[in-house]
Amino acid sequence: MSPGIQLRVRVGILATCVRKYQRMATVVTSPSRDTTVAVPSKPLHDTPEASSLVDVNAVPARDQVRMGRAATVKSGVTWLTLSVIIFFHMGALAAFFFFSWSRLAVMAILYVLAINVGIGMCYHRLLTHRGYQTPKWIEYLMTMCATLSLEGGPIFWVSTHRVHHQLSDHEGDPHTPREGGWWAHAGWILYGESLHAQTQALSRYSPDLSKDRFHVWMSKYHWLPITVSGLLLMAGGWIWGGLLNGIAMVLWGVALRVTLGLHATWLVNSATHLWGSRRFETRDDSRNNWWVALLTGGEGWHNNHHAHPVSARHGLKWYELDPNFWGIWLLSKLGLAKKIRVAQYDPQNPRPAGS
Numbered sequence: 281m282s283p284g285i286q287l288r289v290r291v292g293i294l295a296t297c298v299r300k301y302q303r304m305a306t307v308v309t310s311p312s313r314d315t316t317v318a319v320p321s322k323p324l325h326d327t328p329e330a331s332s333l334v335d336v337n338a339v340p341a342r343d344q345v346r347m348g349r350a351a352t353v354k355s356g357v358t359w360l361t362l363s364v365i366i367f368f369h370m371g372a373l374a375a376f377f378f379f380s381w382s383r384l385a386v387m388a389i390l391y392v393l394a395i396n397v398g399i400g401m402c403y404h405r406l407l408t409h410r411g412y413q414t415p416k417w418i419e420y421l422m423t424m425c426a427t428l429s430l431e432g433g434p435i436f437w438v439s440t441h442r443v444h445h446q447l448s449d450h451e452g453d454p455h456t457p458r459e460g461g462w463w464a465h466a467g468w469i470l471y472g473e474s475l476h477a478q479t480q481a482l483s484r485y486s487p488d489l490s491k492d493r494f495h496v497w498m499s500k501y502h503w504l505p506i507t508v509s510g511l512l513l514m515a516g517g518w519i520w521g522g523l524l525n526g527i528a529m530v531l532w533g534v535a536l537r538v539t540l541g542l543h544a545t546w547l548v549n550s551a552t553h554l555w556g557s558r559r560f561e562t563r564d565d566s567r568n569n570w571w572v573a574l575l576t577g578g579e580g581w582h583n584n585h586h587a588h589p590v591s592a593r594h595g596l597k598w599y600e601l602d603p604n605f606w607g608i609w610l611l612s613k614l615g616l617a618k619k620i621r622v623a624q625y626d627p628q629n630p631r632p633a634g635s
Contacts, residue, residue, distance in 0.1 A: 347443055348452045349459040352472030362470050365542075368430070371535025378528035386513070387532045390428060395541045396577040398426030399437075400604035404579065407489065408438045411592030412608055412620040420494050424505045430538045431545060433499030439485035444549075445589055448564035455549040457565070465543075465550035510534045544575040552582035559596075560587035560625075560632045568600070578602030587632035588623035596623060 346352065375383075402422035405411045414422075423434050431437055440454050447453045457464040483490035490496060510530050517529030556567030566586035573580030573594075578601065581594040588596075595602030611617035625631065 347454040349463055355472045357470055358472065368535050368539050371531050372539035375531035375536040378531060383528055383532035386529060387537045390533050391537050391541060393425045394428035395544060396604055397422055397607060399429055399431060399545060400577050400579055401607050402426050403434060403437045405592050405604065407434055408441045409590050411590055412617050414611065414617050418616050423498055427498065427502045427505045428509060429541050430506060433502035434495045435482050435486050435489050435499040438489055439482040442485050448586065449553060457550055457553045461550055461554060464553065465546045506534065547572045548576060548579050548582060552580055558583050560630050562586045562632050573601060577604040590621050591623035592620050593622045
């Protein structure tokens with residue numbers, strides 16, 4: 281081949297490379313109105329099956345989920361959510377006029393099923409972070425327990441929490457106290473577009489659950505188990521004590537229990553990013569808070585959790601009580617849980633995972 285032809289070939293190859301680079305740069309730096317390019321700074325979730333890298337996907341702008349105070353307040357109050365929360369708080373106050381030990385016992389049992397088994401063991405440590413594995417029928421049963429908390433279906437809860445870990449205490453975090461303590465506690469759930477049943481919009485944050493027909497169905501009909509539980513409490517209380525007892529059972533077993541459970545979970549979002557100690561130097565404001573841990577079964581050891589999010593055990597010292605992990609341990613002894621992941625760190629030089 282002559283030198284002239286070689287030169288023209290090289291120039292042609294160089295020009296082709298430049299055109300390809302320009303096309304790629306256009307996608308990354310100047311997305312069109314219809315699409316935006318999402319480049320997560322770190323994985324949205326960490327599972328044995330998940331890659332350590334997140335694929336860069338062009339997602340239609342209409343499918344993007346905007347979270348955080350700046351993105352949601354402008355949309356105004358979600359009046360349906362606000363009305364439901366007010367209704368449950370009114371029922372909770374009314375419950376105190378109908379106290380009995382049997383009603384308290386019913387509330388306590390359902391609280392453990394909803395908050396400890398459902399939210400702590402299932403939604404958080406199993407579905408969100410995949411800190412352990414269970415048979416599917418156990419996973420589904422625990423998921424139904426979680427819906428008794430009135431905190432939404434699995435895809436909504438898991439997606440929101442994965443975004444929280446990705447952007448913790450930075451812009452886009454759904455509930456950071458840096459945007460206000462009350463906002464982090466309850467305000468964030470009252471503004472913006474309700475996402476509880478929008479499984480398609482949230483699927484990019486929880487593709488593992490979006491492929492499971494049960495979790496998709498339960499995300500759309502998350503209100504069904506708590507409605508059935510209320511009807512059963514009403515019927516049982518009426519049969520064994522009359523109409524007034526049936527109403528009182530609903531007030532204690534649903535209204536008061538749900539209200540206490542909501543605030544317990546919300547305290548993890550607010551209090552454990554405001555008050556407490558820090559064992560690990562994480563990139564957020566997470567803290568270990570003993571009294572929130574008591575209310576939630578161990579979820580208050582939040583700095584431990586943010587440093588080692590995949591760990592199924594949050595209480596890393598003997599004095600850090602972690603009943604939710606005890607429940608996972610019990611499942612393992614019954615042959616119903618395996619591959620339990622527990623944080624490993626140097627007590628003399630504690631560092632977050634991956635640092």
